[in-house]
Amino acid sequence: MFDSQMKNGAGIRTGAQYLAGLQDDREIWTGGQRIADVTQAVGIANGAATLGRFMDRQFDPAYQDKVTYLDSDGTRCGMSFKMPKSVEDVKAKGAAFYEWATWSNGMFGRTPDYKNASVMSFAAATGFLAQNTKGQGDYAANMTAFYDYVRTNDKVLTHTLVNPQVSHAQAAAGKFNSDVALHVTKETDAGIYVSGARLLATLGPSADEIEVFPSTVLKADPDNIPFAFAFAIPIATPGLKMICRDTYDHGKSHFDAPLASRFEEMDAVVIFDNVFVPWERLFLYGQPELCNQAFGTTNAVVHMAHQVACGKLAKAEFMTGLLCSILKATGRDKDMAMKGAVSEVMMMTETVRALLYRAEAEAHEDEWGNFVPLRGPLDTSRNLFPKFYPRMVEILQNMGSSSLMATPTEADFENEMAGDLNQYFQVANLEAKDRVALYRLAHDVAISGFGNRQTLYERFFFGPPHLMNAQYFDLYDKDRAIARVDDLLNS
Ligand SMILES: Cc1cc2nc3c(=O)[nH]c(=O)nc-3n(C[C@H](O)[C@H](O)[C@H](O)COP(=O)(O)OP(=O)(O)OC[C@H]3O[C@@H](n4cnc5c(N)ncnc54)[C@H](O)[C@@H]3O)c2cc1C
Incomplete structure (x- = not known):
């Protein structure tokens, strides 16, 4: 065959x-x-x-x-x-x-x-x-x-x-x-x-x-x-x-x-x-x-985690962009609380980027003659993102609120409702139809079946969190950390 x-x-x-x-x-x-x-x-x-x-x-x-x-x-x-x-x-x-x-x-x-x-x-x-x-x-x-x-x-x-x-x-x-x-x-x-x-x-x-x-x-x-x-x-x-x-x-x-x-x-x-x-x-x-x-032994998990970390960076950047677009549209980009919420997503994005950067920069040859990214930062990334992504979605839900529901369809803009929609759905810096398009995108990230499946996917696709986290603990260099404590106790 x-x-x-x-x-x-x-x-x-x-x-x-x-x-x-x-x-x-x-x-x-x-x-x-x-x-x-x-x-x-x-x-x-x-x-x-x-x-x-x-x-x-x-x-x-x-x-x-x-x-x-x-x-x-x-x-x-x-x-x-x-x-x-x-x-x-x-x-x-x-x-x-x-x-x-x-x-x-x-x-x-x-x-x-x-x-x-x-x-x-x-x-x-x-x-x-x-x-x-x-x-x-x-x-x-x-x-x-x-x-x-x-x-x-x-x-x-x-x-x-x-x-x-x-x-x-x-x-x-x-x-x-x-x-x-x-x-x-x-x-x-x-x-x-x-x-x-x-x-x-x-x-x-x-x-x-x-x-x-x-x-x-x-x-x-x-x-x-x-x-x-x-x-x-x-x-x-x-x-x-x-x-x-x-x-x-x-x-x-x-x-x-x-x-x-x-x-x-x-x-x-x-x-x-x-x-x-x-x-x-x-x-x-x-x-x-x-x-x-x-x-583990083939390093398949590391090469797959590399692909994942790159994908999650693209996704995190997109979430940052979506939140910033909403702030820009609503004119809330001067609001301290809103800035604080979005900066949390920016920090998650930059964490994913930094972990990827270190993993690639410290790539090394494995026993099979392949160069393999450093595992620790990629494991950190794949254990953090299942926590990061639902938090990003939560921030989007908090920021979007009822606008995530005020989402008439494309067809509604093409009949006699269009005048009402253009009048009532505008927002500070966007015309009504563009505002609805932006929030329909946010809806598809944070509310729709598609969006909820994305969140579930991020939580589970690489394996059950209890096993992944326990494995992370097992692989972590604990002796170095414990030695620091011992040094202090013995000094
Ligand atoms: C959208 C999506 C896409 C997926 N795609 C794939 C795919 O393409 N290929 C593939 O092979 N798999 C895929 N998976 C499956 C994924 O690997 C499993 O969902 C994951 O391994 C968890 O297994 P489970 O669903 O049986 O959950 P369960 O093992 O039933 O776990 C349910 C919950 O209980 C917790 N739990 C279970 N046992 C314990 C315990 N002893 N102690 C503490 N907590 C425990 C788990 O952490 C989890 O939170 C996908 C999953 C999702 C959601």
Whole structure:
């Protein structure tokens, strides 16, 4: 299956090529219906078209040198696939991540560069994958081939890492319930069969491939062997089903729903119904202790956190801009309390920038020969942003108040109501329609379904906060801090 999909030298794809690739027999369900074609499906199509336009920019001379690179064969590929061999490479990758993120102001969180960073890291760490001796795969070679395949075919990946939980106590003990959690049911000379479910795959319905990688809380216990694997398969694999959440793109205009009409990246729960995975698509198998280390030891977590930190900077800058635009429009930019509120968002933005700057400046070579940004500042950023972003939204809600509700539609300005609206909806420094446009944007950030999903995404997409914070504590250099206390006590 894998070899026949190899298509060397293709490099970057246009949006049209990406969209054409989604027109397969993938099994995506929403609202009680199976979707025939995600590129035409109301609620998904606009987000896919947006991603297509982003992919087209890889060909635009204004962006090409920033977001792509030429590999040693002369094939032009996405910069996120590049294996960084210097601090300059790390910074160039950061500039590409940031560029992609500015195209949606961070509102399309799951641009393909996120997962590309992960594949790149695993492909560099073949020595780690080669330690896996269970099963019949040559896991290091599989990953090298997969990396070349997705890199030279510009494939769009999603991923799913987390099993559904029946019992939190069971999960806390590192156990999974095989009635629901994804597990191996059969092994043959050709590959394995898996059944069960995985929690969300953001962008899943409009991705080409899904990485099904290990949950990081798999206890190294023989009972967990059926849950221990990492593989990637096409979304259109028989038996793979996705069930979507409600869409937040209700077909409104860009004026009425400025974000939802452009950046809806659908989330879906993934169900595997006796899905066949050939050995050449497996990268880890049957060794929970290796699965637990996978993201950390390969540094995939750091390269992914780098992409995230760049995206969050773009998002934080946008939130600062939105709040400043509102203050300017209302003439409240001289008000001390308002300035204080927005300065809090500015400080959060500059914190995200400073952490990114340090991580890139102190990039260093890892054991796989890649240059990797300094982990500590990126971990700090990814643990702070789930707190920062909801606070930014809260400040926007406080500042917007009823104006976030006083939001007539574009159509209301085109009938006999227009005179009333133009008279009553003006604000100090903006005409009525421009003021409504600005507040409809604020509404889509802070009030709408799209906006609320953004906040939930920021809280959870990188993992449950209690685990991430505890892991941060574990990795922090505590001895140095404790020594300072000991020094004082002993002096
Ligand atoms: C919008 C969105 C998009 C996502 N996209 C993806 C994706 O593309 N791929 C993917 O793999 N995952 C994705 N996720 C899933 C994400 O990884 C999980 O939501 C996250 O790991 C939390 O797991 P859970 O939802 O099962 O929450 P739970 O584990 O049920 O946790 C619920 C709450 O309880 C807390 N909690 C749980 N156990 C404990 C404990 N023992 N002690 C203290 N507190 C505890 C958690 O911190 C959390 O606050 C996404 C999530 C969201 C919301």
